[in-house]
Amino acid sequence: MKVRAREAEELWKEEFEKSPSREDGLETSTISGIPLKPLYTTGDRPTREQEFPGQYPYTRGIHASGYRGRLWTMRQFSGYATAAETNRRYKYLLANGQTGLSVAFDMPTLMGQDSDAPTSRGEVGHCGVAIDSLADMETLFEGIPLGEITTSMTINSPAAILLCMYIAVAEKQGVPASRLGGTLQNDILKEFIAQKEFIFPPAPSMRLVVDSIEYCAREVPRWNTISISGYHIREAGSTAAQELAFTLADGMAYVDACLERGMHIDDFASRLSFFFDAHIDFFEEIAKFRAARRIWARWMRERYGAQQERSWKLRFHTQTAGVSLTAQQPELNIARTAVEALAAVLGGTQSLHTNAMDEVLALPTDRAARIALRTQQLLAYETGVANTIDPLGGSYFMESLTDEMERQAEAYFKRIDEMGGVIPAIEAGFFQKEIADSAFRYQKELEQRRRVMVGVNDFTVDEEEPIEILRIDPKLEAEQAERVREIRRKRDQARCKNALNRLRKAAAGTDNLMPYILDAVREYATEGEIMQAMIEVFGTYTETAVV
Amino acid sequence: MATATKPVRIVVAKVGLDGHDRGVKVVARALRDAGYEVIYTGLRQTPEMVVDAALQEDAQVIGLSIHSGAHMTLFPAVVDELKRRKATDIVVFGGGIIPDDDITALKKRGVAEIFTPGTPLQSIVDWLRNRFPEQAKKP
Numbered sequence: 001m002k003v004r005a006r007e008a009e010e011l012w013k014e015e016f017e018k019s020p021s022r023e024d025g026l027e028t029s030t031i032s033g034i035p036l037k038p039l040y041t042t043g044d045r046p047t048r049e050q051e052f053p054g055q056y057p058y059t060r061g062i063h064a065s066g067y068r069g070r071l072w073t074m075r076q077f078s079g080y081a082t083a084a085e086t087n088r089r090y091k092y093l094l095a096n097g098q099t100g101l102s103v104a105f106d107m108p109t110l111m112g113q114d115s116d117a118p119t120s121r122g123e124v125g126h127c128g129v130a131i132d133s134l135a136d137m138e139t140l141f142e143g144i145p146l147g148e149i150t151t152s153m154t155i156n157s158p159a160a161i162l163l164c165m166y167i168a169v170a171e172k173q174g175v176p177a178s179r180l181g182g183t184l185q186n187d188i189l190k191e192f193i194a195q196k197e198f199i200f201p202p203a204p205s206m207r208l209v210v211d212s213i214e215y216c217a218r219e220v221p222r223w224n225t226i227s228i229s230g231y232h233i234r235e236a237g238s239t240a241a242q243e244l245a246f247t248l249a250d251g252m253a254y255v256d257a258c259l260e261r262g263m264h265i266d267d268f269a270s271r272l273s274f275f276f277d278a279h280i281d282f283f284e285e286i287a288k289f290r291a292a293r294r295i296w297a298r299w300m301r302e303r304y305g306a307q308q309e310r311s312w313k314l315r316f317h318t319q320t321a322g323v324s325l326t327a328q329q330p331e332l333n334i335a336r337t338a339v340e341a342l343a344a345v346l347g348g349t350q351s352l353h354t355n356a357m358d359e360v361l362a363l364p365t366d367r368a369a370r371i372a373l374r375t376q377q378l379l380a381y382e383t384g385v386a387n388t389i390d391p392l393g394g395s396y397f398m399e400s401l402t403d404e405m406e407r408q409a410e411a412y413f414k415r416i417d418e419m420g421g422v423i424p425a426i427e428a429g430f431f432q433k434e435i436a437d438s439a440f441r442y443q444k445e446l447e448q449r450r451r452v453m454v455g456v457n458d459f460t461v462d463e464e465e466p467i468e469i470l471r472i473d474p475k476l477e478a479e480q481a482e483r484v485r486e487i488r489r490k491r492d493q494a495r496c497k498n499a500l501n502r503l504r505k506a507a508a509g510t511d512n513l514m515p516y517i518l519d520a521v522r523e524y525a526t527e528g529e530i531m532q533a534m535i536e537v538f539g540t541y542t543e544t545a546v547v
Numbered sequence: 548m549a550t551a552t553k554p555v556r557i558v559v560a561k562v563g564l565d566g567h568d569r570g571v572k573v574v575a576r577a578l579r580d581a582g583y584e585v586i587y588t589g590l591r592q593t594p595e596m597v598v599d600a601a602l603q604e605d606a607q608v609i610g611l612s613i614h615s616g617a618h619m620t621l622f623p624a625v626v627d628e629l630k631r632r633k634a635t636d637i638v639v640f641g642g643g644i645i646p647d648d649d650i651t652a653l654k655k656r657g658v659a660e661i662f663t664p665g666t667p668l669q670s671i672v673d674w675l676r677n678r679f680p681e682q683a684k685k686p
Contacts, residue, residue: 107564107615108564119564119591119593121617121620122617122618122620122621123563123564123615123616123617126615126616126617127565127615191566195566195567196567197565197566235569236569237569237573323569326664327663360664362616362646363616436572436573436576439569439573440572440573440576443573446667447667453665466647472616542589544589545587545590547572547576547579547585
């Protein structure tokens with residue numbers, strides 16, 4: 001018997017309302033608080049024309065061939081202890097089938113100071129590799145041909161210095177800068193907003209970012225000059241929509257700054273790349289990735305008038321959510337990471353880092369790092385999910401959620417515009433407060449058991465089994481400090497001093513600083529010395545702490 | 548209702564170089580909601596700066612947060628600085644990514660308690676109420 005669609009829907013509604021509900025007190029909204037219906041139907045389907053991958057606005061992906069053409073790059077972020085130890089880990093990962101490198105630096109390196117600085121005490125080599133000078137960078141990539149591999153470097157305030165070190169190592173290997181491929185995070189705005197590894201005030205910070213974009217457009221054309229990052233915004237507690245909105249708003253702020261410098265949009269836009277979080281609320285994440293591509297394409301084409309298609313395409317890296325991992329029953333993190341990685345793949349990511357199960361306790365052991373990589377290989381080669389492009393496209397639910405993400409992001413763009421743009425909004429503490437509010441709301445929901453974290457506020461065990469974790473040898477700090485002192489003793493002092501003086505002078509003017517930094521790097525000026533030369537001109541930034 | 552005792556004052560601080568302030572802010576808000584007077588110092592405080600703040604603010608408690616792995620150096624350094632300034636009556640607790648073995652070692656070095664990821668906010672409040680029963684205010 002044929003029942004008409006409308007009647008069928010009415011019938012379903014009746015049945016649904018009559019059925020008992022779970023009564024477990026749990027939220028049915030997404031983890032970001034977007035209310036969800038129990039069922040989506042044709043009525044929720046937007047009236048938009050059918051979209052195709054590889055075609056504007058790229059909701060369904062930037063490549064016509066999806067993963068049929070090429071799988072995502074499996075790029076595990078790693079670095080610990082010394083350059084020599086990390087070099088061994090890189091060779092281990094490459095031997096196990098990893099397809100790109102991603103450098104994690106320790107806190108002193110991220111904060112632009114040398115290993116022997118007083119405030120580096122206790123921090124050297126702990127959450128990444130310690131790099132003080134070109135000598136360490138040479139050790140880090142010893143035996144790894146930089147012309148044949150792409151490398152991502154997660155560094156921001158001192159980004160220009162580390163990129164120059166990479167270029168200088170390549171020179172020594174005989175690889176010209178024009179052949180280098182990789183990504184520099186170089187996203188200072190999200191540092192002010194979320195991760196807080198700022199050093200200089202916003203204006204000179206932005207100048208350095210634009211300097212590196214401008215320099216690379218000429219000299220290192222295959223380099224992704226910036227990785228505009230939502231990851232840290234999300235990890236700091238934002239919702240998915242806030243992550244999307246704040247990240248794209250940052251992206252537009254960089255575009256504006258480059259245009260102001262006099263660059264042409266199509267000369268740099270295709271080298272801007274993005275970096276998002278893949279959190280545990282599965283569908284919401286996929287919708288976020290799809291919406292990101294659509295919004296960026298539209299803004300680049302319509303607002304900025306980019307002519308080339310490659311300027312419209314949002315390319316992104318994804319990392320699974322560190323904050324979703326639990327110290328309790330840590331093996332469960334393997335399952336969480338697999339689900340999050342699947343969301344990233346269904347969302348069409350270009351590259352992916354899967355967290356290791358023990359990262360909630362320390363840096364990963366070899367075993368945990370291998371399981372994390374194997375999780376990606378399993379998704380790529382066993383599950384079949386890479387065979388169909390944007391497999392959730394056309395789903396009533398997915399399309400509706402994608403539109404909702406877009407709507408919420410556009411509402412934020414309007415608010416940011418009204419505040420005068422991203423930097424005034426940072427100075428007013430707007431993003432910081434929005435993020436802290438969301439983090440607090442989520443924590444409250446956990447405390448009230450309106451949300452469950454398995455092993456934390458439900459399904460707990462009395463005795464946790466101890467797991468093996470990676471320990472950093474405390475001797476290492478003194479050894480690394482001695483290494484940098486030795487570099488300072490051995491180099492040509494006059495040439496090094498001159499290079500630093502020229503950089504200081506240039507910082508006070510308007511020249512692009514990249515060639516000056518590169519010169520100082522080649523003379524084995526340390527990272528701390530190069531930063532100090534710029535601090536003398538630019539000053540430092542302190543944020544007003546808001547709780 | 549007014550009480551004769553002063554509310555407990557807590558200086559919460561991020562020591563070390565990392566800027567991960569999600570945890571410290573959530574805890575600071577929760578303690579404030581629970582009736583404590585909370586002073587948040589902001590990022591990148593040295594042990595000396597933290598102790599200065601605690602003395603200036605007449606705090607009974609210091610709460611430290613760190614996510615960079617430098618806790619074995621910096622937490623004991625705060626305790627030592629308190630000793631040096633003859634202010635050992637100030638109670639120090641901490642939180643962050645801290646493995647179990649380190650917790651035992653830190654307690655031996657004079658840190659009163661360590662709270663790790665996944666700790667309910669209420670546990671921190673309960674611990675403080677237990678420690679300062681006479682000043683426990685009704686939320």
